Amino acid sequence: MLKKVCVLLLPLLLLSGCFKEDYTSLESKPIPWVLTREVVQDERADVRLSGSVKARYESPIAFQLNGRVLTKHVVAGQKVNANDPLFTLDPRDVDEVERSAMAQLAVADAALATARNELKRQQQLLEQNYISRQALERFELAEREALSQRESARAVLAQARNTRTYTELSAEHAGVMINVEVEAGQVVAAGQVLATLAQEGDKEIEVYLPDGQSPPQVGQIDLRGERSIQVELREIAGAADSSSRSWRARYRLLESNESLLLGSVVQVTLFKSDNAEDVLRVPLAALDERGLGAQVWQVIEGQAQPVSVDVLELTTEYARIRADLNTQSRVIALGTHLLTPGMQVRERAL
Template sequence: MPSGLTRRPAWLAGTVVLSLLLLAACGKKAPEVDQVVPVIALPVQAVDGVSAGRFPGEIHARYEMPLSFRVAGQLTQRYVNPGDLVKKGQALAQLDPTDAGNQLAAAKAALEAAEHRLLFATQQRDRDDAQSKQNLISRLQLEQTQDAYASALAARDQAKQQFELAQNQSRYTTLIADHDGAITSRQADVGQVLAAGQAVFGFAWSGEREAYLDVPESRIDGIVVGQAAKITVPALPGRAFDARVREISPAADPQSRTYLVKLTVDQPASLLQLGMTADVILQSGKSSTVAISIPATALFHQNEHPAVWVVRPADTTLELRPVTIARYGERDVLIASGLQAGERVVMQGVHTVSIGEKVAPIAPPHPEDAPQ
C-alpha cells in the first residue's frame, strides 16, 4: 500500500454495508391487507317446489260483454257513464220511441179489427150450425162458414202475435241492465243512429272475479284446466287468493303468439277491482316439495354444471356451490337441491367474483331488483 494513503477502518466499511441494506428495505412495499369487495348478496327463501310457473295477470269479471239495443234507432239519452255501478232492471239508455210507438199503435188496431172479424165469423158459424141441424142450409154453405171462422181465428192469432211483438219492440227502445254490475266503457254517443246489436256500453257483472294470463307457447303445455293457483295483487299486500284454471285458449294470439288463460277465483272477492294487476303462481301438483327460488341473474356455471356463489357466514368469503335446477322461469330459477333457505347468495355480478374472495354483502340499489 502506498505510504500516502491512509487505511480505512473496518467499522466504516460495515457501516456502509448496513446503510445499503436499510435503503433496500425501505424500497420494499408493506404487505397488502386482504381487500374486501362489495357484492349484491341476499338470503334466499324457500318456496313451494310444485310451482309450474309465475305469470303477470289482470283481474276481470267472470262475465264481461257489450250491451246493445235489440232494435235499430237513434240514441236520444244515456243515463250512465263508465265506472257507474248499476242494478238489475235499471235503465241505461234510450232510443227515439216514435217509430216503435207507431208500430205498436198499428198492431193494436190490426188486432182489434181481427177480433171483430172473429166475433162476426163466430156468430155466423153458430147460426149456420143451428140451421144445418134443421136442414135449412146446404152442407156446402156450412163448410164455407166454418172455413171463414177458421180463417178469422188464425188472423186474430196472427194479429195478437204481431201486437205482442210490437210491444216488445217498444220496450226494447229502453236499454235495461239484466244483472248487477259496472259500466266499463261507452261506445256510442247521443244522436248516433244505431243498428240492432251495435254495442253501446261495455258491461261487467258483479260477483265472480277472474285473472287473465298471457302464456307463451313454450310453457302452455304445463297448464291444464282445473289447475290450482295462488293470486296476489300489489294493491292488496299480504292477501292471497286461491284460484283454478277455467279456460285455455285453443289458439295463440296472432300478434303476440301467446295463449289466453282464464283463472276463476275460488271465493267471491269484492276487494279485487277490475283491471288490477296480479301476480299468479300456477301449481303443478299436490306435492309439498320445497325448493329455493333465485333470480336468473344469480345463476353461474362451473364448466357445464349450474352453480351459485354462496357467502360463507364464518369469514364472508365466496364458495362456488353446484346446484340442481328444478325449473327455469322467465326471471327466476327454481333450485331443487344444493341450497338451504337463509343462505346468502350473490344475486348480480356473478362473473366478476372468484373463489375464496372476501366480500361485503350489500342490498340491491333498487328495491324492485330484490327477489320476491
Template sequence: MNTRTLIASALALGFLAACSKPEPVVEAPRPVVVFTLASAQVAPAALYTGEVRARYESDLAFRIGGKIVERRVDVGAVVKPGQLLARLDPADAGLNAEAARAQLAAAENEFAYARAEVLRYRDLVAKNFVSRSVLDAKETAFRSATARVEQARAQASVAGRQAGYTSLLADQPGVITAVGAEVGQVVKDSAVVMKLARDGEREVLIAVPESRIGELKKAGRVEVRLWTQPDVALAGRVREIAPSADAATRTYAVRVSIVDPLPALQLGMTANVVLADAAASAGGLLVPITAVFEHGGASAVWVMQAEGELVKPVLRKVTVRQYREDGALISAGLTAGETIAAAGVNKIIAGQALRPVAPARPAAAPMAVRPGAAS
C-alpha cells in the same frame, strides 16, 4: 442577421416540428350496462302479468234498431238489475204498436161477423131454408176469421214488446266497463252498446307461452299478487286455458280465478300470477339473459371489479340451470351481491376500464333462490 438566415432558421424549425411525435390521445372509458345480483332470498317462481277481469261479462244491446235519445250511465257506473241504461226514440215503435192494435181490432170485428153468420146459417140449415154447402162456406170463413184474430193478437203482442225494447235495462248487478254508442247515434238491433261486468267471481287474464302450458295444467293453486299490494298473496286457481294460441303473439290466454278476493280488488287492476318453478327451487340466481354468452364451449359472464369510479371486467364461467322467459337461472359460478355486465358482453375485453351505467329501465328484481325456499 440577414433575410436569408432568418428564412433558413424558420424552415428548420418547421421541419423539426413536423418530425416530432404527436402526443397520444387518451380514450374515455367506454360505458357498460351493469346488473347487481340481489342478496335477498325470495321464492322460486315464474311470473306473468295480467289484468283483473270479471268471470262473467255481458254485451248489452237493443233488441230493435233506432236512434239513441238518452244514455243514463258512463263507464265505471255500478248498476242494479232493472236499472235504465239507455233509451231509443220510441216514436216508430209506438206507431208499430198502434198499427198492430188496429189490425187486431179489425180482425176481431171480422171474427164477430163470421161467428154471427155461422150461427144464423146453422138455424137456416136446420129449417131447410138453405143448402148444407152454404153453411160449410160460412164455417170456413169463421175458421179463417178465428185464425186471423190469433195472428193479429200475436202481432200486437210482439209490437207491444218491441215498444218496451226501446229501453235498455241492466239484467244483472255489476259495473259498466265499456260504452260503444252515444246519444244521437243510430244503432242496429244486436249492436253492442255497453259491456257489463257482473258482480261475483273475479279472475286474472294472462298470456302464457306454450312451454308453460303443461305446468299450468298440472298446477293446483297458484299465487296472485296485486301491484297495489305486492306484499299480499291471494290464492288462485287455473280455471281455463285457451284451446288454441293467439295468431299474433303465439301465446295462450289463461284465466286464473281468485279464490278469496280482497274488498279493495277492482276491475282493470294489474296483477301478477306466480307459478312455482321446480327448476328454480333447486337453487340459483336469475340474471338477464343478455348477460350470458358462450366462451370456449362453456357459458360465461363478465364480473365487474370496482376500481374507484370505474370497473374492470373479469371473465367468469357459470353453469346455466335453465333458460327462462324472464332470464337465465345460474346454479353455479356467481354469488349474490356481485355486479355483472348486462349488455354488450361480446364487445368487452378483459381488463379494460369501463364506466358502469345503470339500465334505462329498472330491471326485474333478480331472483336469488335456495333449496327449500318457500313457494
C-alpha cells in the same frame, strides 16, 4: 421493329391489369367471428307474469233491434243495481208498428164477428130447410178462417208489444259498467255491444301464457305489505291469440279482497310443479325475434342455424325459454339480428 413490338404489347398489359382488378374484387370476404355461450338450466320453476283483475262474469250489453240511442243513463265506472236503466232507443218507429198491429186486430175482430153472425143466420135457414148442408159448410169454413186471422193479428200485436220493451235496456245484475262505447244520438245495430257490465261477486286474474307452455294449476298474486293471495286455474282459452300467439288464462282468487279494483294490474307468480327440468336460460341478447317467432342461433358445422324457442319470461339480463336444447348446447350471444340461416361463421366461446 422495337417500336412495333411495344405497340403490340401495350394492349396486352392493359388487359392483364383489368383481369387482375376483377380477380381481386371477387375475393371472398373474411368469415366473421361470433361469441357463443352455454345454455344454462333454469334454477327455478316459477313463472312471473303481469295480470289484470277481472270480474268472474262480464255481460255484454246490446239491443235486440236497430235504432237510434235516445238516452244514455250510465258512464264507464258507474255502479248500477239490478233493474237500473242503462240505455233507451227512440221508440217512434216501434210505436207505429204497434198501432198498425192494433188496427189489424180490430179489423180481424170485426171480420170474425161478421162471419159468426152470418153463420148463425145460415144455421137458422138450414133448420127451416131453406139451404142445404153443403151451403152451410161454406159459412163454417169462413168463420174458421176469420178466427185464424184474428189469432194471427193477436200474435202480431203481442210481438209488436214485445219489441216495444226492447227499446229499453236495464241492468240484469248489480255491478260496474266498463267499456261504455255509445253516445246519445248514435245509430246502433241489433247485437252491437254498447257496454260491458262487470257483475258483483267473485273476481279473477287474467294472464296471457306463452305459446307451448302448459298452464300452471296454482300460483299467487303479491300485494303490498308482503301479503299474497293464492290463485287457482279456472279456465284456459281454446286457441292461441292470432296476433300475439299467447294463451289467455283465468285464475280464481281463493279468498276475496276488496282492495283489488277491476282493471288493476298485479304481479302473478305461477308455480310449476312439473316439467321444470326443461326450462332453460339464455342471455337476453341471444333471443332473436324478427317476425318469424322467437328463436336462438347455434353454430353447426361452421354455419349459423336458427332454433325455435318458446319464451316463458324476460328479465333485464336473460330469457327463460323452452326449446330443443340441453345444457351442453351453445348459442350465439350477440348480433343475432345480422345472422341468416346457413351463414358461415367462426365460433369464439365466452
